[in-house]
Amino acid sequence: MRYLARRLAQAALLLLGVSILTFLFSALAPGNYLDDMRLNPQISAATLAALRAQYDLDRPLPLRYARWMNSVAHGELGYSFAYNSPVAPLLWMRARNTLLLTLTAMLLAWALALPLGIWSAEKRGGLPDRAVSLATATLMVVPDLVLALGLLILAARSGWFPTGGMVSVDFAELSSAGKFRDLALHMALPVAALVLSALPTLVRHIRAAVGDALTAPFLRAAMAHGISRRKLLYRYALRAAANPLISLFGFSVGALLSGSLIVEIVMSWPGLGPLLLEAILARDLYVVIGGVLFSTVFLVCGNFLADMLLYWADPRIRAR
Amino acid sequence: MMQRRRIVRWVVALFVLHAAVACAGFLAPYDPVQQDREHVYSAPMRIHFVEHGRMRLRPFFYAQRLREGSYNLFEEDTERAIPVDFLVTGAPYRLLGLVVCRRHLFGVQGARLYLLGSDGFGRDQLSRILYGGQLSLLSGLLGAACTVFFSALIGTLAGFYGGWRDALLMRLAELFLALPWLYLLFALRAFLPLSVSPTKAFLLVVVVLAAVGWARPARLVRGVVLSVKERDFVRAARGFGAGDAYLVRHHILPETRSVLLTQSAILVPQFVLAEMTLSFLGLGIPEPVPSWGNLLGILQQYSVLVSYWWMYLPALAIVPFFVGYQGLANALHEDEATAKIDG
Numbered sequence: 186m187r188y189l190a191r192r193l194a195q196a197a198l199l200l201l202g203v204s205i206l207t208f209l210f211s212a213l214a215p216g217n218y219l220d221d222m223r224l225n226p227q228i229s230a231a232t233l234a235a236l237r238a239q240y241d242l243d244r245p246l247p248l249r250y251a252r253w254m255n256s257v258a259h260g261e262l263g264y265s266f267a268y269n270s271p272v273a274p275l276l277w278m279r280a281r282n283t284l285l286l287t288l289t290a291m292l293l294a295w296a297l298a299l300p301l302g303i304w305s306a307e308k309r310g311g312l313p314d315r316a317v318s319l320a321t322a323t324l325m326v327v328p329d330l331v332l333a334l335g336l337l338i339l340a341a342r343s344g345w346f347p348t349g350g351m352v353s354v355d356f357a358e359l360s361s362a363g364k365f366r367d368l369a370l371h372m373a374l375p376v377a378a379l380v381l382s383a384l385p386t387l388v389r390h391i392r393a394a395v396g397d398a399l400t401a402p403f404l405r406a407a408m409a410h411g412i413s414r415r416k417l418l419y420r421y422a423l424r425a426a427a428n429p430l431i432s433l434f435g436f437s438v439g440a441l442l443s444g445s446l447i448v449e450i451v452m453s454w455p456g457l458g459p460l461l462l463e464a465i466l467a468r469d470l471y472v473v474i475g476g477v478l479f480s481t482v483f484l485v486c487g488n489f490l491a492d493m494l495l496y497w498a499d500p501r502i503r504a505r
Numbered sequence: 506m507m508q509r510r511r512i513v514r515w516v517v518a519l520f521v522l523h524a525a526v527a528c529a530g531f532l533a534p535y536d537p538v539q540q541d542r543e544h545v546y547s548a549p550m551r552i553h554f555v556e557h558g559r560m561r562l563r564p565f566f567y568a569q570r571l572r573e574g575s576y577n578l579f580e581e582d583t584e585r586a587i588p589v590d591f592l593v594t595g596a597p598y599r600l601l602g603l604v605v606c607r608r609h610l611f612g613v614q615g616a617r618l619y620l621l622g623s624d625g626f627g628r629d630q631l632s633r634i635l636y637g638g639q640l641s642l643l644s645g646l647l648g649a650a651c652t653v654f655f656s657a658l659i660g661t662l663a664g665f666y667g668g669w670r671d672a673l674l675m676r677l678a679e680l681f682l683a684l685p686w687l688y689l690l691f692a693l694r695a696f697l698p699l700s701v702s703p704t705k706a707f708l709l710v711v712v713v714l715a716a717v718g719w720a721r722p723a724r725l726v727r728g729v730v731l732s733v734k735e736r737d738f739v740r741a742a743r744g745f746g747a748g749d750a751y752l753v754r755h756h757i758l759p760e761t762r763s764v765l766l767t768q769s770a771i772l773v774p775q776f777v778l779a780e781m782t783l784s785f786l787g788l789g790i791p792e793p794v795p796s797w798g799n800l801l802g803i804l805q806q807y808s809v810l811v812s813y814w815w816m817y818l819p820a821l822a823i824v825p826f827f828v829g830y831q832g833l834a835n836a837l838h839e840d841e842a843t844a845k846i847d848g
């Protein structure tokens with residue numbers, strides 16, 4: 186338990202560090218949201234000054250940070266200039282969609298990568314192994330932006346899938362089965378893009394980890410004892426390979442989050458990605474900081490989950 | 506020895522690819538910003554060798570005419586065959602950015618040839634892809650060079666001196682590694698000026714890339730430095746009275762070379778892609794200067810995406826570079842591994 190508590194404390198420190206870092210970046214920013222307002226002749230200088238005071242734009246950085254931390258404690262994460270509302274509810278609405286997308290993609294990617302990786306590790310050097318290697322090598326050289334745009338063009342020209350958004354216009358009038366179908370159809374394209382870009386790395390690492398376990402001396406000994414291949418693979422080799430795979434799981438969360446940022450924007454999925462882009466273009470400071478922080482929270486959660494799994498799977502860590 | 510040969514092969518392949526982009530002025534038939542409002546969104550044209558059943562020595566193409574009753578669809582006018590000339594004089598350009606030159610690999614007279622189609626302003630897509638690669642690749646290469654330099658500096662500082670410097674720098678590196686890297690890239694870009702001149706935007710992209718990418722290589726360098734500084738030959742040199750600067754330059758930095766080489770082979774394509782992503786979203790190099798990213802930006806318009814598939818071609822230009830750099834990174838990595846086993 187001490188291990189998990191230490192990990193939790195590390196995660197909290199990390200989040201604190203990230204928030205300080207993004208605040209420091211924001212100090213570099215030339216100009217702010219109010220600059221555009223200044224060009225508007227209908228807004229008086231007095232109003233602008235009042236707004237500056239209200240948003241603390243004149244105060245020194247440490248004070249702004251303290252104010253912001255206070256608003257974090259109240260669950261607001263600062264104030265959005267463009268939306269004229271606290272940042273947290275705004276982000277949460279979009280983050281749900283991002284989570285829906287990435288979690289689905291994650292489940293699918295692992296569900297595909299595990300059997301593929303194990304299969305090619307077991308038949309190392311054989312035809313299936315070479316086929317899988319070729320496929321992963323091909324996918325590796327197609328970056329996610331290129332892949333997402335390609336899929337979008339394919340969908341637009343064939344008309345098989347809707348090419349943007351999360352639901353159809355008449356979503357509210359559909360039956361619940363119809364709603365599910367509609368959502369699934371809209372999700373198909375972005376999820377496919379994410380899965381295909383995550384798959385090659387996963388398969389390669391799984392193949393390597395399982396392959397290492399299969400050639401380990403203890404497994405040769407087990408083989409010499411006449412234990413069946415199936416039992417060897419699933420009972421012993423997989424268990425030995427679990428440790429690197431769980432670490433890989435934590436890593437894949439970060440890769441998927443980065444991938445989903447660009448895929449969401451390309452496929453206009455109403456997640457954190459488009460919101461973040463809008464906020465950057467509008468200089469909506471706290472939304473940018475909040476968006477980065479949210480993504481870090483997800484990543485930290487993923488890593489913590491991996492740590493817990495490790496704790497459960499690896500007795501060496503529990504003994505420490 | 507096998508590994509060495511593989512490395513050389515990948516380096517040669519990459520050199521050819523980069524040379525093609527560097528000599529864009531010669532290979533491209535037109536200036537990348539020259540417009541032709543008569544031929545907007547012209548589809549890629551076909552090169553023919555057979556005219557009316559007769560084989561011709563010189564490749565030619567048919568002039569385009571508007572399809573009957575249409576204002577934006579073109580078809581081949583089989584009455585007007587226009588030959589393709591080689592090594593023609595055309596629009597002036599600077600070869601490798603230095604020598605003013607007018608000679609192009611191929612060109613035509615009396616019409617414009619769009620091998621890969623034209624864009625919404627009638628600009629030649631092939632020329633724009635070739636020229637666009639110059640900025641994209643240069644930002645990737647420069648960004649990687651900066652990153653490698655700073656990560657070598659930081660990693661050596663942390664590993665060699667240890668203590669509070671090590672703790673501070675490595676905690677900072679962990680912070681940078683903890684963020685999903687695209688979010689980090691966005692966050693950095695968010696707080697820098699939005700609308701700037703192409704040159705400034707290019708430098709901005711390079712700086713942002715270097716600031717995002719330094720953490721991983723710096724940690725790897727630190728690891729190497731930590732192990733090297735305890736080796737006997739370093740201790741011996743120190744015993745003979747070598748100073749810190751001498752030790753670092755002659756004994757420690759040479760040992761980090763293979764790690765840094767592998768890392769740069771990994772970083773360059775990643776950075777080129779990052780430049781593409783930024784410019785694609787309008788956060789990088791602005792129009793009318795072509796870069797692979799802003800060439801793709803037009804695809805955000807649905808009508809273009811559906812109707813003009815050749816606007817997607819710039820995306821594919823990066824794929825051979827990815828193949829080359831990944832092959833090189835793998836070969837370097839294996840070389841590193843065998844070197845470790847050998848001694």
